[in-house]
Amino acid sequence: MGLYPCMEKCNAHNSDGLRRASILRPFRNRALASASLSRSFLVSVAVYLCLGIIYLLFSPNYDWQSHRHDDVYGADYLQEWVGARLILDGHADELYSSKFLDWQHDPELIGFEWDKGQFYPAVYPPPHYVLFAPLALLSYRWSAIVWLMILLASACLAAWTITSTVKHGTEKTDQPARIECDYLWIGALLFPSMLFSVTLGQKSAVWLLLLSVTAYLLLNSKDYLSGFVFGLLTVKPTLCFLLPLLMLKEKRWRFLAGMTTSCLLLWGTSAAFLPWSVWPAFADGFRSAGNYAENAGYRMEWSCNLLTFAYGLTPELVPWCKWGVCLLLGIYVFFGAITDSMDWKNPRKWMIIATSTVLLSPHFYHYDLCILLVPILWLIATEPRRGFAYFAMLSIGVVLAGDVVTHLRLPILPLILVGIVSELRLSGVLHGSRQYRSYRLKNAIGG
Numbered sequence: 001m002g003l004y005p006c007m008e009k010c011n012a013h014n015s016d017g018l019r020r021a022s023i024l025r026p027f028r029n030r031a032l033a034s035a036s037l038s039r040s041f042l043v044s045v046a047v048y049l050c051l052g053i054i055y056l057l058f059s060p061n062y063d064w065q066s067h068r069h070d071d072v073y074g075a076d077y078l079q080e081w082v083g084a085r086l087i088l089d090g091h092a093d094e095l096y097s098s099k100f101l102d103w104q105h106d107p108e109l110i111g112f113e114w115d116k117g118q119f120y121p122a123v124y125p126p127p128h129y130v131l132f133a134p135l136a137l138l139s140y141r142w143s144a145i146v147w148l149m150i151l152l153a154s155a156c157l158a159a160w161t162i163t164s165t166v167k168h169g170t171e172k173t174d175q176p177a178r179i180e181c182d183y184l185w186i187g188a189l190l191f192p193s194m195l196f197s198v199t200l201g202q203k204s205a206v207w208l209l210l211l212s213v214t215a216y217l218l219l220n221s222k223d224y225l226s227g228f229v230f231g232l233l234t235v236k237p238t239l240c241f242l243l244p245l246l247m248l249k250e251k252r253w254r255f256l257a258g259m260t261t262s263c264l265l266l267w268g269t270s271a272a273f274l275p276w277s278v279w280p281a282f283a284d285g286f287r288s289a290g291n292y293a294e295n296a297g298y299r300m301e302w303s304c305n306l307l308t309f310a311y312g313l314t315p316e317l318v319p320w321c322k323w324g325v326c327l328l329l330g331i332y333v334f335f336g337a338i339t340d341s342m343d344w345k346n347p348r349k350w351m352i353i354a355t356s357t358v359l360l361s362p363h364f365y366h367y368d369l370c371i372l373l374v375p376i377l378w379l380i381a382t383e384p385r386r387g388f389a390y391f392a393m394l395s396i397g398v399v400l401a402g403d404v405v406t407h408l409r410l411p412i413l414p415l416i417l418v419g420i421v422s423e424l425r426l427s428g429v430l431h432g433s434r435q436y437r438s439y440r441l442k443n444a445i446g447g
Helices: 002-058 077-088 098-102 126-131 141-172 185-190 192-199 204-219 224-236 243-249 253-273 278-291 307-312 321-336 346-361 368-382 384-408 414-445
Strands: none
Touching: 002 141, 077 098, 077 126, 077 141, 126 141, 126 278, 141 185, 141 192, 141 204, 141 368, 185 192, 185 243, 185 368, 192 204, 192 368, 192 384, 204 224, 204 368, 224 243, 243 253, 243 321, 243 346, 253 321, 278 321, 307 321, 307 384, 307 414, 321 346, 321 414, 346 414, 368 384, 368 414, 384 414
């Protein structure tokens, strides 16, 4: 008889312990997840840092020599530094003149000599070069090293912003992540376009970071901030013409207001500090750059847009037939993107928008395909088969594009991108028809 009160006390004690354990379990799980996230983040930072050291020690583009041939120290970054240096030294009115080319070959200014038959044209708008003014305060050699670190940091931060976007998106939908999101940064590291971009000193990692922040803020219903960040991409006009049209179609005025604010701040500040003569000069250069397929520096194997596809079609076709094919494909891609009704929490929508932007752009090289990592990494986490298929196709396409153009004179990257858009559109139609049949079947059973 005296045993029962003891058992009751034990049971009460156990039930209290279980209750406390159930209450504390979410906090413990959250703490474990946070610790795992911290470890993964630190590992990614260490890996990207090691990659930067490898570039500085072994990459020809970062091998400092006073006499170089055609490989420029820091590669394409030279034009950003020279443009910003012209502005700092009070020669902004000559930004789009021959002085821009002369300064690229001034050994006293940049610290080395290289092939005078080559140069980088000034093709970016004036605000682009204004943004690089702080880096131009350093000597070119050290500025190029800082720029390399900025590119790698942007790639790393973009990968983790995409990770946060995926986690937030899967929480709001019934489509859980199927692959551990904390390791998505590996995909950004291994994407050939990212490696090409960093090797060439290109800005693609920065564009990726801005686009990933735009997506993250948009999914968190912070439309104004999302638009504000996206407005910074207007320094690269070939990247930012399609998304504002979609926002206008959906009447997302806060996004457009944020984009307008950052554009006014960026372009207005540049207009206030730069002489007026620089703007007509940029407009003239921009118009002539439209015929980039005829320029000596044009690389068909690097290009990804529909104009390249038309230009690369067999010479036996008459010009109007080439451009007719390009126009029809452009109409298909444009209306496919503008009429898409998927939710912004669906990575397929972002894939359609990003891919259509590439195809419709007047000029787009393969190192700028980094922006596709936003939807591709998202798809790898939620739809692994589709995500890995896109990743593999684009990676192989980037690597083999040169050989295909050499032997077949066929730009393969635009074909791959058109195929991706078509597959997404077809899968959306089939998914919609299945939903419609399911709805009709439920109604029939209910009736």
